[in-house]
Amino acid sequence: MARDFQLDLPIDCVLGETCYIQNYVDHDPSEAASDFQCGALSYDTHNGTDFGLHSLADMDAGVDVLASASGTVRGVRNDMRDVIYTPDLAGEINGRDCGNGVVIAHGDGWETQYCHMKEGSVVVQTGDIVETGDILGEVGLSGRTQFPHVHIVVRRDGNMVDPFDPDGQITCNEPSDVTLWHLPLDTPLGGLITTGFADKVPEYLDVKAGTAAASELSANAPIVLWAFAFGARPGDLLHIAIDGPDGPLFETDDVLDRQQALFMRAGGLNAPDAGWQSGIYTGVVIHSRDGIELDRQTATVTLP
Structure with a gap:
């Protein structure tokens, strides 16, 4: 199957650097959810793959949605506004959960759909x-979504196909x-999606923006050193550390207590009576699971 039909990325970004995969196809037939790795990066009945941007600012700057394969455009929508979904918008969306998007027919029953443009x-x-x-257009925030991303659905003969496991035979x-x-x-x-410094624990909406x-x-x-991350599971460890010009200043380990698609954590110190020493301050955040490092990011800030 994969040899007959192949896909390129549906988004103009560097995966793992300027974008990331937030959700995969749900393979669990119950009300629970499980991705193709038997992980938690999905939700009930999710039928595509979500390639997410780091922030609304990235969306505003403009990131292109690309055709993953050649074909003929079968349908287009382009007039829905970009807004974070809340339940009071259900009437406005009125079943158009995909938001602005494009459907492309590729032949031999294959079809791709690109949503939330x-x-x-x-x-x-x-x-x-x-x-x-x-x-095809740009990544947006239209339809039923709470973060900027392109949701790509792959179908053959009208049936959904997970591009990461096209035969659907999951082996955990x-x-x-x-x-x-x-x-x-x-x-x-x-x-980790992004990490940065601030003079207080930032508002979550500012981090997402x-x-x-x-x-x-x-x-x-x-x-304060903060981190914006994805794919939390109970028991995950988020290590936050700050070094000043003369060495370590702050270090903490935050054990996560629940599953979360997106989350933020922060830690830091009040200034000493004499004020901080001028120079460069470095922060390191490490996301670990079962003793294995999933990701780490470094941030720096200057104190005059």
Whole structure:
């Protein structure tokens, strides 16, 4: 199956650096959810793969959605506004959960659908012929979504196919090496999205917006290191440490107590009476599970 039809990334980004995979296809037939690795990066009845941006600021700057394979555009929607979904918007969405999007027919029963694109950004029309990598529009926040991403659905003869496990024969801890992706994709079980410094614990909405990080702090203000991450499971460990010009200043280990798709943690110190020493301060955040490091990020800030 994978040899007959292959996909490129549906988004113009560097996976693991400027974007990440938030959710996969749900393979659990019950009301629970399980991804192709028997992990928790999915939710009940989720029928696609979510390639997410780090922040709303990245979305505003513009990130292209790309055709994953060549084909003919079968349908387009381009007029829904970009807004974080809340239950009071159900009437406005009225079943159009995909938001703005594009459907492409590829032949031999294959079809891809691209959802949650930015209002007014779609540049193709029904009937257009597209090649692999052609720009379809931009990543947005339309439809039923709470973070900027492109949700790609793959179907054959009307049936949903998981591009990471097209035969659907799940073996826990041994994911299939036969996929629909033209090149192998890294699929971490969780990790860090962004990390930064601030003079207080930032508001979660500011972290999601991409406006929480400070490039410079005051000598008399608190120094706080925060982390925005995905794929939390109970028992995961988030290690947060800050080093100043003369060495270690702060260190803590936060044991996570519940499963969360997206989450934020922070730690830091109030300024000493004499104020912070001028120089460069470095923060390190490490996300671990069962003693294995999933991800780490480093941030720096300057104190004048």
